[in-house]
Amino acid sequence: MREEAEETAELEIFHLLRAVTVAYGLRQGEFAARNGMHPTDVRALICLLDAERAGTPATAGWLGAQLGLNSAGTTALIDRLEHGGHIARVRDARDRRRVLLTVGDGAKRLGWAHFGPLIDGTVELLRTFGPEEQEAVRRFLTGVNALLADTAAGPDDTAEHPA
Structure with missing residues (x-):
């Protein structure tokens, strides 16, 4: 580990990026708290909105993989979001055996009011x-x-690197 990390232009940019991610995480936490949600709920909604924008079918398995959750954790998350009226489970029109997750208009309005x-x-x-x-x-x-x-x-994670 370097005793005194030289602040290069590249490290300065990295530290700015880190500051942005921390500040954005705080805004996500504020949104979650204000709306009675868990921070993972907010990350899930972001993943689902990104999938919708990209035209990616969002299943429970896909969402769990995006968030690093096991099956039980994913089910509990989806149940919370559905109970809160933020998402809906809908049958895939092309494969009726598959259930897709969609973000409701109310959740989109709520998100836009905070993040808009x-x-x-x-x-x-x-x-x-x-x-x-x-x-x-x-x-x-x-x-x-x-x-x-x-x-x-x-x-x-025990490797030593300058922060």
Whole structure:
């Protein structure tokens, strides 16, 4: 472990990204608390909304895999969200044996009321960037997301690295 980590431009960007993720996590926690939800419920809704936007069929198994939950935990989560009126279980029109999860309009309105100003502000900020800058941001965030996926079951947590 380095005694005094040199603050390079790259480390500064990493620390800014970490600060953004911590602040966003706090906003998610506030939303969850304000609406009587568990933070995992909010992550589940985000996953389901992302799946809807991408055209990915969202099943219980898919959602559990996204969140790293076992079958019992996934069932309890889905039951909570359905009981709260946030999601619905619907039969797949193409395969009636399969049940898909959909986010209800009320949950979308609730989420937009809380996160809408952040989304709008982020879009406005990005509009101040040129196409090349936006592509650089996209490439960076896509790469970091891939690194997170690659290191999800990563090396021993006892390894020493500068924070």
